[in-house]
Amino acid sequence: xxxxxxxxFYGLIKREVLEHRNLFIGAPAVVALLLLVATTWAVTQVDxxxxxxxxxxVSVLFDGLSPFDMAPFFMLLAVPFYLTLYVCSVIYLIxxxxxxxxxxxxxxxxxxxxxxxxxxxxKIVTIVLVAPIFYVLIIFxxxxxxxxxxxxxxxxxxxxxxxxxxxxxxxIASLVLIYISAFVTSLWLLPxxxxxxxxxxxxxxxxLLWAGGVFILVGFxxxxxxxxxxxxxxxxxxxxxxxxxxxxxxxxxxxxxxxYDTLFGIVVGGILIVGAVFMRRxxx
Amino acid sequence: MKDLILRSRYTLLxxxxxxxxxxxxxxxxxxxxxxxxxKFENPYFDFSSTDFEGFRERRxxxxxxxxxxxxxxDV
Numbered sequence: 001x002x003x004x005x006x007x008x009f010y011g012l013i014k015r016e017v018l019e020h021r022n023l024f025i026g027a028p029a030v031v032a033l034l035l036l037v038a039t040t041w042a043v044t045q046v047d048x049x050x051x052x053x054x055x056x057x058v059s060v061l062f063d064g065l066s067p068f069d070m071a072p073f074f075m076l077l078a079v080p081f082y083l084t085l086y087v088c089s090v091i092y093l094i095x096x097x098x099x100x101x102x103x104x105x106x107x108x109x110x111x112x113x114x115x116x117x118x119x120x121x122x123k124i125v126t127i128v129l130v131a132p133i134f135y136v137l138i139i140f141x142x143x144x145x146x147x148x149x150x151x152x153x154x155x156x157x158x159x160x161x162x163x164x165x166x167x168x169x170x171x172i173a174s175l176v177l178i179y180i181s182a183f184v185t186s187l188w189l190l191p192x193x194x195x196x197x198x199x200x201x202x203x204x205x206x207x208l209l210w211a212g213g214v215f216i217l218v219g220f221x222x223x224x225x226x227x228x229x230x231x232x233x234x235x236x237x238x239x240x241x242x243x244x245x246x247x248x249x250x251x252x253x254x255x256x257x258x259x260y261d262t263l264f265g266i267v268v269g270g271i272l273i274v275g276a277v278f279m280r281r282x283x284x
Numbered sequence: 285m286k287d288l289i290l291r292s293r294y295t296l297l298x299x300x301x302x303x304x305x306x307x308x309x310x311x312x313x314x315x316x317x318x319x320x321x322x323k324f325e326n327p328y329f330d331f332s333s334t335d336f337e338g339f340r341e342r343r344x345x346x347x348x349x350x351x352x353x354x355x356x357x358d359v
Contacts, residue, residue: 218305228309230312268304271304272304275296278290279300282293
């Protein structure tokens with residue numbers, strides 16, 4: 001890939017981030033703010049001696065333990081961010097190609113030296129690799145504020161700060177797990193990504209309704225014509241258990257990415273993404 | 285063939301969905317994929333997502349018996 005193509009792709013991704021900064025930066029920032037406000041409120045309800053006791057307990061709990069072993073504890077704090085990322089991803093994917101046609105900017109982009117494949121790929125890279133970076137950075141900022149606050153509390157209550165330091169290291173290690181989990185989830189749910197993009201490129205109105213309606217219709221047709229339920233079974237088998245794509249230990253990263261189900265999902269998602277790329281030529 | 289597929293957005297959508305379903309059904313048949321069981325346990329009734337066939341049969345039996353009861357003219 002030459003330098004011009006890399007710059008083109010970088011420009012496309014930058015455009016996506018700038019046009020959807022509310023989804024990628026605003027939404028997680030609001031969630032972080034709400035969590036900090038809720039935590040502050042909860043702390044003000046606790047007696048100071050109990051707070052110091054709790055802080056001592058946490059400090060002893062983390063003291064001397066490997067941050068990589070303790071990192072999964074902090075995955076729980078990331079759950080609201082995961083949910084926000086899922087919702088924002090659905091909103092982004094279902095609207096992105098539809099919005100391009102609605103505001104006719106598709107004509108501008110097609111007049112530029114940028115192919116439909118590059119445009120669609122930039123949207124996938126944005127959701128798979130770029131959006132989680134912003135979420136992780138905001139979680140990091142939240143952890144940083146929380147750690148400064150805990151350190152001040154620790155100093156004022158004569159708590160050993162070494163344990164707090166270990167806790168901070170575990171929180172930092174968890175950021176890697178959070179990012180990789182978001183990445184693996186995107187790969188795991190690539191068929192859904194492709195489906196939403198296909199209908200975003202297809203629908204003249206209400207793309208979400210088309211995506212949902214056709215999914216139900218295809219499921220019924222399969223059952224009616226063939227008497228089988230492979231589509232429903234497949235969707236159920238991929239969405240029912242978050243353990244399939246959330247990563248809680250560093251050892252399982254390779255195994256989660258390179259397994260049959262993930263790779264088959266990428267193939268199926270690829271079919272729908274190719275459909276979305278070709279669908280983009282219909283600009284009306 | 286290419287012209288036919290790319291004639292309109294509808295033909296392209298149908299072809300994409302046919303390929304998508306074809307791959308899914310073929311893979312499902314080869315691997316024998318089955319739906320995960322959803323069980324809802326509570327003290328009032330039993331629910332299992334695999335038991336829909338049994339539920340349908342029970343309901344048909346109930347309807348048949350009701351029809352025969354009404355036909356008997358005792359109502």
